[in-house]
Amino acid sequence: MEFNCGFIEDNRWFRYRAAAIIVEDGCVLFAGNEKDDYFYSIGGAVHMGETAEDAVRREVFEETGIHYEIDHLAVIHENFFKDNMGIQKDMDCHEIALYFVMKSRGTKELKSNSFTQGVRENMYWLPIAELSKYRAFPSFMKEYLQSEHAGVEHIVTDERIKEGYKYPLREEAERLLKEAESCNPGPWGNHSRTAAHCAETIAAKSGMNPEKAYVLGLLHDIGRKFGKRHLGHVSDGYSYMMTLGYDDVARICLTHSFNEKDISKYVGNFDTTEEETALIEEGLKAIELDDYDRLIQLCDSIAGAEGVMDQIERMTDVKIRYGAYDQEKWDTNITLREYFEDLMGEDLYVAVDKDNYKPE
Numbered sequence: 582m583e584f585n586c587g588f589i590e591d592n593r594w595f596r597y598r599a600a601a602i603i604v605e606d607g608c609v610l611f612a613g614n615e616k617d618d619y620f621y622s623i624g625g626a627v628h629m630g631e632t633a634e635d636a637v638r639r640e641v642f643e644e645t646g647i648h649y650e651i652d653h654l655a656v657i658h659e660n661f662f663k664d665n666m667g668i669q670k671d672m673d674c675h676e677i678a679l680y681f682v683m684k685s686r687g688t689k690e691l692k693s694n695s696f697t698q699g700v701r702e703n704m705y706w707l708p709i710a711e712l713s714k715y716r717a718f719p720s721f722m723k724e725y726l727q728s729e730h731a732g733v734e735h736i737v738t739d740e741r742i743k744e745g746y747k748y749p750l751r752e753e754a755e756r757l758l759k760e761a762e763s764c765n766p767g768p769w770g771n772h773s774r775t776a777a778h779c780a781e782t783i784a785a786k787s788g789m790n791p792e793k794a795y796v797l798g799l800l801h802d803i804g805r806k807f808g809k810r811h812l813g814h815v816s817d818g819y820s821y822m823m824t825l826g827y828d829d830v831a832r833i834c835l836t837h838s839f840n841e842k843d844i845s846k847y848v849g850n851f852d853t854t855e856e857e858t859a860l861i862e863e864g865l866k867a868i869e870l871d872d873y874d875r876l877i878q879l880c881d882s883i884a885g886a887e888g889v890m891d892q893i894e895r896m897t898d899v900k901i902r903y904g905a906y907d908q909e910k911w912d913t914n915i916t917l918r919e920y921f922e923d924l925m926g927e928d929l930y931v932a933v934d935k936d937n938y939k940p941e
């Protein structure tokens with residue numbers, strides 16, 4: 582039995598890995614399986630006593646059925662993450678990987694017949710130009726493949742969640758929003774920035790955590806990354822954030838559109854599959870709305886792409902765009918404004934500097 586260079590002890594997971602970057606005809610090869618809802622790089626643990634070069638050739642052959650030749654060592658990757666599924670669930674993961682660029686064969690044909698964790702592993706050629714549309718790890722691959730490189734690069738990725746918090750740090754949240762906007766550009770990006778600004782300011786004056794409020798406001802519409810959908814952006818955002826282990830954000834993706842916790846009151850098209858609708862309904866049922874849910878609902882109702890809007894004006898604008906606005910939802914938004922004004926002891930528009938704030 583070969584011995585993998587790695588260990589699992591308590592909740593610590595370490596692995597020394599060799600991985601391959603295989604590019605053919607504008608596409609890069611990733612692996613996937615029916616257990617995990619994301620793609621991952623071709624490669625695996627280096628065996629004890631094995632060189633990284635031998636390991637990558639062996640792994641590539643095991644996964645693709647093809648003897649690829651190595652072109653050069655491209656990236657040394659230090660990867661810190663915390664997974665929320667599979668064998669690494671809730672573990673502190675630390676991985677060192679050497680990425681080798683393999684020589685192109687001029688064909689995408691493979692003879693793959695590989696299995697992982699008892700399920701079949703499939704090979705996917707993902708178009709490099711569209712890589713950010715996929716949940717594919719490592720996340721550096723998209724940028725790396727779209728620029729020129731000389732020599733070996735050292736990349737560090739830190740996707741650990743701050744202890745006890747199920748939301749990303751501020752900088753990571755900003756990066757996620759930028760990446761999402763590049764997939765689906767539109768005014769929703771700056772709308773999100775305005776919501777984040779309002780959430781942060783109101784939270785600071787209401788005895789809540791301003792950092793958390795900012796991140797939740799910034800990512801509440803992150804589901805729009807996956808295209809122009811109405812109700813679909815709710816389930817897309819929820820699933821995406823759950824994959825990254827950001828449960829607190831996933832929750833906001835669900836609750837921000839439903840201050841009544843009632844899916845039938847959604848303002849917009851019902852463009853979800855049966856499965857997605859069930860996901861939203863069941864998720865909402867299980868949640869008892871808290872002040873963060875209420876805060877982002879309020880901020881969503883005053884956040885414009887150009888800055889903070891008058892609540893009535895913004896709701897009227899939405900009503901005109903979609904043809905209707907549920908009266909109860911409308912009234913609840915006004916109640917939310919009063920609720921937070923009470924907590925702050927200050928007028929909402931003064932608190933968020935409505936006349937001067939501009940998103941950037």
Ligand SMILES: [Fe+2]
Nearest residue numbers: 772801802881
């Ligand atoms: Fe929004």
